[in-house]
Amino acid sequence: MKTDDLISALAADSVAEPPLTHGLALRLGLALAACIISVGMVLGFRTDLGSAVLAPLSALRFVLTLGLFAVGLRMMLVVARPEGADLLRYTPLTAIAVLAGAAVVWALTTTPPGGVPMAVQGKTMVWCLTMIPLLSVLPVTVLLLVLRRGATSRPRLAGAMAGLAGSAGAAATYALHCTEDSPLFYVTWYGLAMAVVTLAAAWIGGRVLR
């Protein structure tokens, strides 16, 4: 087939795909709503949720997870474009990491030395490490499907951003249940759960986003 003939045929195809963000808010909203409902039904919301959101140390968990959700989502939408990898800015991500690090340092200095291992370990580590990845499945799938319609130049990085944003959103919904208020706990275990999901999504991205 001559290239000019191909061009004529391509020009005749007027069916245009909608932009990548089309329907994203709705789908992601539904996925996160499903997470919230699961957390409420399976685990139950923490009874002191109202006051927990207002206590700085406990609220920081929502700030960190929702911050990572927003930053990860934004980075994913940039890297979903062919030229996006060159436009990525890592400063917001670094800022959140620094904030998490600062919370850990602050907790280390205020927790009595003998209490640090206990504060890190908490009582619900296994639940946390199980539930956050499970809750991530739906939002991460929604985001990977968006990336399928995109044209990333960096499949693994794009997958990782989908994993980060999706698992951070899931972690924020898990936090509606979780009563472990020490940064030593949530930075460690939320962080580990999200890292696992991010790596898995990067691997999937490398395979399905070529």
Place this chain on the structure above:
Amino acid sequence: MTEDHDDWAQLLRAGKGGDARAYGAFLRKVTPVIRGIVRNRGRSLGEATCEDIVQEVLLAVHLKRHTWLEEAPVRPWLYAITRNKVVDAFRARGRRIDMPIEDFSDHLAADPVADPTEAADMRRMIGLLDHRSAEVVRRIGIEGCSVAETGRHLMMTEGAVRVALHRAFKRLAALRERHLE
């Protein structure tokens, strides 16, 4: 040069808005540039294979045009797609290629290469489509029929022809990917 690229953005914008003439003009303008890049990188592959890659790039540009943001410049977007497809094509042929994007300087890219040889891959891929889809692509592309004429010929409504054409391109891209693996 800058004027030229504004022109691209304008044409592509109009094309995305449904102006088939502007869109065709856009594709015809960028094709020599894509061909220049591909031939420059893939000289060792021969002209026919290069043209196969050019067509692959055009198909990707077409199917992924919704990833171009109207406020963003066209050139980095187009070059990134071209680079990705060239790298894929080389990988499929068992060669590795490093293509830093800075290398796509204008004098390379804008060097128009005329008289392309006929490419073979696309025809083979079209042969793998179901009969009706293949017929739609052939009539509109090779015979230069309009959507309406094609519809009359194949006893399809215009809308059905449009959908069939779009699906055919998506299918071609998918076949291409599988073929490359």
